[in-house]
Amino acid sequence: MSTEPTAADDKIRCDACPVMCYIKPGAAGACDRYANLDGQLVRVDPHILLQRTVSHGGRLVPFQTTGDWDGKIVHEPHIFVTAVGAGTTYPDYKPAPFIVSSEIDGVDMVTVVTEGIFSYCGVKVKIDTDRYLGPETATVRAQGEAIGHVTTSEYGSQMLSLGGVHHLTGGSKKEGRVTCDALMDLSNCKPVELTIDGGATVVVQAGHAPIVNGVHEERMRVGCGSATIGMFAKQWQGKVDEVVVVDDHITGVLSEHQAGKMLDIPDTGIKMKGRRSTPGRYFQVAEPGTGWGGTNISDPLSVLGSFDAKKARAGLTMLMVSTTGEHAAFYQLDAALKPVEKQMPPELQASVERIKENCEPALCTVLFMAGAGGSLRAGVTDNPVRLTRSVKDALTRVTAGGAPVYVWPGGGITYMVDVTRLPARAFGYVPTPALVAPIEFTLRLSDYAALGGHMDHVRPLASVKDNIEMLQMPASPKPGEWT
Known part of the structure; x- marks a missing residue:
């Protein structure tokens, strides 16, 4: 600056x-x-220091005082200078705003602090739900503007890839502005309403349960239908003749499943719709949706064919349940071998509750992802590629607002960070449009000199008190509750 x-x-x-x-x-x-x-x-924003504390398991919490700050930095070896509020290196030939030296466990260290201006950035969103949000590659929109797409789903979760340079700069001016606003709000743990072409409307907020088509999700599935059979087969033995666990991906059938065979559960003559994969495991029993087990059905019997009269019998009992335990029904075959719904026996209701108990709370996870380019790295060293090599050689530790990051293998410094691990309002923007995010590089002072660092700009930690932009922090929330 x-x-x-x-x-x-x-x-x-x-x-x-x-x-x-x-x-x-x-x-x-x-x-x-x-x-x-x-x-x-x-x-305008304060420059944030963090203090490492043993009582919080080594997590980083905001450094603060309860009264007027006298400029004294206590417990100096445990103070970490973040890039939140530090400023940028623009126009990039300048050294980083803060290059701070300190001694940690007898070793001279340096932390290079800057707020990166990222046009090449986005967020990866993990939404814990079995609900069908939309087809893979479907466009995700905010305020009607395309800001990303649906990507491959994972176990019990739907995944979105949002942002990126093409949405920020490659479309209309409004698309870039809306994309930038949505990314910043998501990264700052604010709720954002997204619509998916051919799918659902979902409200996403990091650290909170998703809201799908106006309904708060409560839990993610315990597993696919086959896995659920494997986990709970023993608990159903002797209490019910047949169990069908309805799932959009793999529907499980107890009597055919290997777990049922190992428990000597007799064949029931049940017939399933869909495509049989292996015994007791069925694909495509229904279309994806927001009903039973992430399918589009409201009547679980619609996934069944007629029972085989040579194996089935009147009075045979059957439990049908979803992978979250949200939907469950108990049936008994009549004289015509047609399932008739009956009141759920208490011992089976207990097993449904056990499925629910084993389903983790539904949560939205937002990972900010960006590439630290050559211009940003020039604020660290005159020879930017040396910083990249130092990171890959594990000589330099990368953090974002003090939070640990995952650095991708391969070229460049492409990193991801869980936004709930950063202090509140850590992300900003510039109307180019691009996001502004904190990034810190910590390494030995000797290694910093070896990679061609800006040694004449290194300053001791104690000098940070002279920074006129350092503002007193308000009382902090508990770790992990940055809101």
Whole structure:
């Protein structure tokens, strides 16, 4: 950040991003992150320090004081300077805003802190639900604008890939703006309503249960239908003749399943619709949907054919249940071998409740994903590729707002981070459009010198108190409750 912004009348020019706003006195720039305070360009948000604490299992929590801060940094070896509120390196040839040295366990360390301006970024969203949200590759929209797509589902969860450079910059101006807004809100743990072409409307908020077509999800499935049979077969033995676990992916049938065979459960003459995979495992018994087991059915009997009269008998009992235990019904065959619904016996109701008990709470997980490009890395070293190699060689640890990240193999520094692990409001934007996210590089001071770091800009941790943009933090929530 320039210390002497260019004046235009009574305005000052901000050089924190390519927009280069002229800001009036008392006003903020287009990003709402920098403002003109009595002719000085200041950062609106506080620069955040974190304090490592043993009592919270090594998790990072905001460093704070209950009274006026006197500038003294306590427990200095455990203080971590994050990039939240630190500022950027734009126009990129400048060293990072903070390159801070400290001694940790007798080792001289350095942390390079900057807020990256990411055009190449997005979020990966994991939505714990069996509900059908939409077909793979279907467009995901916010406010009617395309911002991403549905990707491959995972075990008990639907997955979305949102953002990316093409939505941010490759479409209309409105598409870029809406995409940027949605990514920032999701990354800051705010709720965002998404619509999926040919599918559902879902409200996503990191750390909260999804809302699908206006209904709050409660739990994710315990497993597919076959897995459910395997887990609970022993508990059904002797209490019911047949069990069908309805599932959009793999529907399980107890009497045919290997678990049933091992328990000597007799054949019941049941016939299933769909495509048989292996004994007791059926694909495509119904279309995907928001009904039983993530299918489009409301009547579970619709997945059955006629019972084989050579094996079935009047009075045969059958439990049909979904993979979450949300739907369950008990039947008995009449003289014509037709299932007739009966009141659920208490011992079977207990098994349904056991399925529910084993279903984890439904949750939305948002992972911010970005590529730290050469321009950002230039704020760390004159030779950016050395930083990449240092990260891949595990000499440099990458964090985002103090939170651990996963760095992808291969070229570049492409990382993902769970947004609930960062302090509140850690993400911002610039109207290019692009997201602004914190990133820190921590390594030995000697290794930093070896990779060509900006050694003349290294400053001791104690000097951070002189930063005029350092603001006192309010009382913090508990770890993991950043809202």
